Amino acid sequence: MNNRELNMDKKYSMKVVSIRTGLSAHAIRAWERRYNAVLPKRDSNNRRYYTEEDIIRLSLLKKATDAGFGISQIVSTSNDDLKELISSMKVIELPIKRDNVESRINSNETSFENYVESFMNALEQMDSKALENILVQAEIDYGLNGVSENVLVPLMEEIGEDWRKGNLRISHEHMASHVIRTFLGGVLANNKNIPGAPNVLVTTPADQWHDIGALIIAVTAASEGWNVTYLGANLPSEEIAGAVKQNNCKAVILSIVYPEDDPVLVQELRKLRRSLADNVSIIVGGRASVSYKKVLDEIGATRVDNLYKIRTTLESLRSGN
Amino acid sequence: MNNRELNMDKKYSMKVVSIRTGLSAHAIRAWERRYNAVLPKRDSNNRRYYTEEDIIRLSLLKKATDAGFGISQIVSTSNDDLKELISSMKVIELPIKRDNVESRINSNETSFENYVESFMNALEQMDSKALENILVQAEIDYGLNGVSENVLVPLMEEIGEDWRKGNLRISHEHMASHVIRTFLGGVLANNKNIPGAPNVLVTTPADQWHDIGALIIAVTAASEGWNVTYLGANLPSEEIAGAVKQNNCKAVILSIVYPEDDPVLVQELRKLRRSLADNVSIIVGGRASVSYKKVLDEIGATRVDNLYKIRTTLESLRSGN
DNA sequence: ACAGGGTTGACAATAATTAGACAATTGTTT
DNA sequence: AAACAATTGTCTAATTATTGTCAACCCTGT
Numbered sequence: 001m002n003n004r005e006l007n008m009d010k011k012y013s014m015k016v017v018s019i020r021t022g023l024s025a026h027a028i029r030a031w032e033r034r035y036n037a038v039l040p041k042r043d044s045n046n047r048r049y050y051t052e053e054d055i056i057r058l059s060l061l062k063k064a065t066d067a068g069f070g071i072s073q074i075v076s077t078s079n080d081d082l083k084e085l086i087s088s089m090k091v092i093e094l095p096i097k098r099d100n101v102e103s104r105i106n107s108n109e110t111s112f113e114n115y116v117e118s119f120m121n122a123l124e125q126m127d128s129k130a131l132e133n134i135l136v137q138a139e140i141d142y143g144l145n146g147v148s149e150n151v152l153v154p155l156m157e158e159i160g161e162d163w164r165k166g167n168l169r170i171s172h173e174h175m176a177s178h179v180i181r182t183f184l185g186g187v188l189a190n191n192k193n194i195p196g197a198p199n200v201l202v203t204t205p206a207d208q209w210h211d212i213g214a215l216i217i218a219v220t221a222a223s224e225g226w227n228v229t230y231l232g233a234n235l236p237s238e239e240i241a242g243a244v245k246q247n248n249c250k251a252v253i254l255s256i257v258y259p260e261d262d263p264v265l266v267q268e269l270r271k272l273r274r275s276l277a278d279n280v281s282i283i284v285g286g287r288a289s290v291s292y293k294k295v296l297d298e299i300g301a302t303r304v305d306n307l308y309k310i311r312t313t314l315e316s317l318r319s320g321n
Numbered sequence: 322m323n324n325r326e327l328n329m330d331k332k333y334s335m336k337v338v339s340i341r342t343g344l345s346a347h348a349i350r351a352w353e354r355r356y357n358a359v360l361p362k363r364d365s366n367n368r369r370y371y372t373e374e375d376i377i378r379l380s381l382l383k384k385a386t387d388a389g390f391g392i393s394q395i396v397s398t399s400n401d402d403l404k405e406l407i408s409s410m411k412v413i414e415l416p417i418k419r420d421n422v423e424s425r426i427n428s429n430e431t432s433f434e435n436y437v438e439s440f441m442n443a444l445e446q447m448d449s450k451a452l453e454n455i456l457v458q459a460e461i462d463y464g465l466n467g468v469s470e471n472v473l474v475p476l477m478e479e480i481g482e483d484w485r486k487g488n489l490r491i492s493h494e495h496m497a498s499h500v501i502r503t504f505l506g507g508v509l510a511n512n513k514n515i516p517g518a519p520n521v522l523v524t525t526p527a528d529q530w531h532d533i534g535a536l537i538i539a540v541t542a543a544s545e546g547w548n549v550t551y552l553g554a555n556l557p558s559e560e561i562a563g564a565v566k567q568n569n570c571k572a573v574i575l576s577i578v579y580p581e582d583d584p585v586l587v588q589e590l591r592k593l594r595r596s597l598a599d600n601v602s603i604i605v606g607g608r609a610s611v612s613y614k615k616v617l618d619e620i621g622a623t624r625v626d627n628l629y630k631i632r633t634t635l636e637s638l639r640s641g642n
Numbered sequence: 643a644c645a646g647g648g649t650t651g652a653c654a655a656t657a658a659t660t661a662g663a664c665a666a667t668t669g670t671t672t
Numbered sequence: 673a674a675a676c677a678a679t680t681g682t683c684t685a686a687t688t689a690t691t692g693t694c695a696a697c698c699c700t701g702t
Contacts, residue, residue, distance in 0.1 A: 010406070014658060016389040025658075026682060033660095034680080045689065047658060065680095070668090072679070126567055128550065132510050171564040174524075174553040182510055185503030189453050203495075229449065232495040243492040246447055335647065347693055350648080355691085366700060368647055391657085391690065 011041075011049035021058040028058065035075040037061060060086070112142070112150040119155055123172050131179040144187065144223055148216050149307050152180065156212055157287075160257075177212060184215040188230060191222040198250040198318060200226045201243055204233040205254050205268050213255035213286050220307050221253065224314045237268045241275035251281040251317060253310070260291040273299035281317055285310060332370040337636075340546035341466075342379040349379065356396040358382060380464050381407070404461050433463070433471035440476055444493050452500040465508065465544050469537050470628050473501065477533055478608075481578075498533060505536040509551060512543040519571040519639060521547045522564055525554040526575055527589050534607050535576035541628050542574065545635045558589045562596035572602040572638060574631070581612040594620035604634055 018025050031037035038057055040048040050058075060082040064074045067086055074082065115138045122130035138147045159176055162168035202218040204211060211233035218230040229247050231240075244252055252272075256265070269292065273282065282301035289296070289303055296303050304310045339346045352358035359378055361369040381403040385395045388407060395403065436459045443451035459468045480497055483489035523539040525532060532554035539551040550568050552561075565573055573593075577586070590613065594603065603622035610617070610624055617624050625631045 011394070013389070013391060013394065015391075015656090019389045024682075027680090029659090030681070045658090046660095047689085070679075071681095126550065126564065129514050169560060169563065171552050171556060171560045174556060175550075178506065178551060178553050179510075182503065182506030185499065186507050186510075189500075189503055189507075193450050229447065229496075230499060231492050232499050235492060235495060239490060239492045242490065243447065345693075346647085348691085351692065354649090366647085368700095386691095392692095393690070 010052065011043075012051070012055060014048055014050075017050045017055055017058065020055050021062055023058060023062050031058075031061070031071060031075070035072060037071070037075050112146075112154070115151045116154050116158065119151075119176075120158065123176050126172065126175060128175055128179055131176070132183065135179070135183045139187075144219065145307070145311075148220060152184075152212075152216055153307070155180070156216075160287075180212055181215060184212070184219050187219050188215070188222055188228065191219075191228070193227055194225060197225055197227050199229065199247050200251045200253060200314070201229045201231065201240065201247060201249045202253045202255075203231040203235045203240060203243075205240070205256065205265055205272070206234060206236045207262060207264060208254075208256055208258070209233050210255070210257040210286075213257050214253075216307070217253050217255055217285055217310060220310055221314060224311050226314060226318075237272035238275060240272055244276060244280055249280065251283060251314070252276070253283045253285065255286040256284060256289045256292065257286045258288055260288045266292065266295045269295050269299055269301070273301075283310065283313055331373065333372070333376060335369055335371075338371045338376055338379065341376055341544060342383055344379060344383055352379075352382070352392060352396070356393060358392070358396050377464055381461075384461070407461055408458060433467075433475070436472045437475050437479065440472075440497075441479065444497050447493065447496060449496055449500055452497070453504065456500070456504045460508075465540065466628070466632075469541055473505075473533075473537055474628065476501070477537075481608075501533055502536060505533070505540050508540050509536070509543055509549065512540075512549070514548055515546060518546055518548045520550065520568050521572045521574060521635070522550045522552065522561065522568060522570045523574045523576075524552040524556045524561060524564075526561070526577065526586055526593070527555060527557045528583060528585060529575075529577055529579070530554050531576070531578040531607075534578050535574075537628070538574050538576055538606055538631060541631055542635060545632050547635060547639075558593035559596060561593055565597060565601055570601065572604060572635070573597070574604045574606065576607040577605060577610045577613065578607045579609055581609045587613065587616045590616050590620055590622070594622075602638055604631065606631060 012020075014025050014028070017023075017028065021028070028038075032039065038050065038054045040050045040054060043049055057079060060079055061071065061074065063086045064077075064082050065071050069085065074085070077085070115134060119131060119134050122134060135147070135151075138151050142150065155176075159168060159173060163173055200221050202214050202221060204214045214233065215230065218228050222228045229243065229249065231243060235243075240252060243249075276282070282296075282299065283304060284292070284296055284301050285304045290305070293303065302313055304313055333341075335346050335349070338344075338349065342349070344352075349359075353360065359371070359375045361371045361375060364370055378400060381400060382392065382395065384407045385398075385403055386392050390406070395406070398406070436455060440452060440455050443455060456468070456472075459472050463471065476497075480489060480494060484494055521542050523535050523542060525535045535554065536551065539549050543549045550564065550570065552564060556564075561573060564570075597603070603617075603620065604625060605613070605617055605622050606625045606627075611626070614624065623634055625634055
């Protein structure tokens with residue numbers, strides 16, 4: 001299999017190479033002109049065509065330049081050395097990203113409300129395509145964490161409120177849930193498994209049916225570099241414990257949204273703590289988590305009221321061990 | 322199943338091929354004229370008619386062109402190479418040796434059962450990435466309708482059975498549902514709205530909680546060229562009626578999976594018929610739909626036991642106006 | 643008459659090419 | 673500190689090939 005892939009002398013057009021490497025066509029040609037980074041053959045019409053190896057090389061060069069190296073310095077480095085360079089830089093990469101997002105958030109706050117408003121309008125019209133587009137656009141504009149904190153969470157609150165007031169029809173709520181769920185599910189699915197990273201399980205305890213909050217948390221944890229196992233809503237504590245064990249998870253994150261006073265939930269949480277190994281942390285978020293403060297303290301769970309706290313908690317949990 | 326054999330012999334008109342491949346009729350003819358991409362036979366009136374294989378080939382070519390390849394470059398590539406090309410089009414990973422990611426499914430001996438089996442194995446391991454990959458790979462190999470009929474439906478049946486027997490843990494069932502839901506939701510979301518096409522609403526009536534069947538149906542209807550509004554599970558009849566009206570739907574498709582004898586559901590169905598305009602068709606599928614035969618006949622609903630019937634029903638509904 | 647399909651040639655949008663220019667960094671010299 | 677030079681990604685313009693779409697017109701069965 002390995003050999004076959006190497007032997008495959010498929011030719012790739014400029015466009016394909018551009019898509020797969022993430023480099024612009026201009027940049028690729030500039031690198032060729034100025035440094036002979038890759039020297040593709042030409043077809044009868046003088047168009048470049050690249051090999052699989054060319055694409056790999058260019059991808060490595062791109063990653064290295066993204067990591068801060070100048071192209072001229074690394075253009076003659078071997079592939080293996082490049083890989084090492086990149087992986088040694090990668091540790092620093094994550095915190096930098098987050099800082100960028102934070103600073104962006106402060107710059108313009110009003111535009112987030114715009115997204116929420118357009119979403120609610122499109123929901124009124126039952127235009128699911130528009131709903132999807134709004135989320136995709138918001139992600140492009142503000143990044144995943146930005147969208148989660150400033151669009152999705154407010155959106156959920158608004159929908160929940162309208163729902164309780166009876167301003168929102170069930171069908172609208174269903175459509176919104178489906179679109180958001182699909183959006184987040186897709187994001188989560190596109191997250192690669194990172195080999196050495198710690199595992200975390202995200203779910204919702206028994207009789208807690210709201211899965212969207214948990215999904216947002218799952219996506220957040222994934223973007224923080226954890227390997228996430230997401231198990232949807234309404235999972236009994238024995239099941240949670242079993243899954244934690246099977247996946248060798250370092251932490252469990254639960255989302256609790258409604259209701260505020262479920263005695264069964266209190267029992268479930270106690271049971272969960274008993275059936276988990278001591279070194280497994282429990283983190284609890286969601287709008288109703290405040291109401292269970294007493295039990296949560298009792299079982300030593302970390303309560304988080306926003307996504308930022310989830311990120312910092314995960315970060316310290318990761319380094320602190 | 323005998324559906325498969327039925328489909329194999331079937332001849333498809335230009336229109337159907339256009340809808341199912343997502344290519345315009347113009348483009349299909351241009352590819353034939355300029356590159357002999359597919360060479361359909363003609364009937365006595367010189368009209369092209371295509372086979373299932375033609376559709377698969379055209380779908381693969383479409384995926385490859387969507388991935389950035391020019392049609393002229395890939396038009397003479399074999400189906401197997403195309404599949405490989407498409408599945409390797411994901412952005413290059415950092416660790417280049419990603420051949421070992423997961424046991425790649427053997428393309429030679431792969432039957433549908435194989436996919437189901439791999440899925441159940443990966444589910445046992447709680448390896449959600451593998452689950453996703455299996456579905457994606459299956460779709461590349463057999464197209465959406467093939468996967469729906471021959472992988473997803475059997476999968477649901479097997480999961481349901483294991484579930485009733487208690488062979489399957491809740492957490493496994495949740496994971497499977499989430500992966501399948503995300504997969505189908507993504508497919509549905511990527512379906513473009515076709516301007517002139519009729520609208521259909523897909524959902525599940527009150528107290529019917531299984532949404533996956535409805536999602537499969539939604540995707541099927543979309544691939545049949547309908548504009549689909551999907552509203553998830555458990556929607557009361559007034560809500561269904563309201564949404565049908567707002568979206569100007571020509572038909573409603575309901576999925577009924579469990580339980581088999583819900584008196585409330587009978588009432589709900591009657592109420593739905595009353596609150597819908599007469600020219601709106603009701604189509605009902607799902608494993609438990611048989612149990613409600615009497616009511617369904619009473620309200621003039623079309624009962625469908627498999628996806629093939631759904632497609633034909635939609636087709637005739639569309640042309641028959 | 644009309645809808646669906648077919649043929650043909652034309653057209654517009656993409657994609658790719660080269661050569662050169664520009665603006666923002668970065669580093670070095672004065 | 674200011675000036676200068678190298679670095680580097682992006683952009684423009686002119687040109688060519690590829691490729692999807694369309695208009696115009698014909699054919700056939702209902």
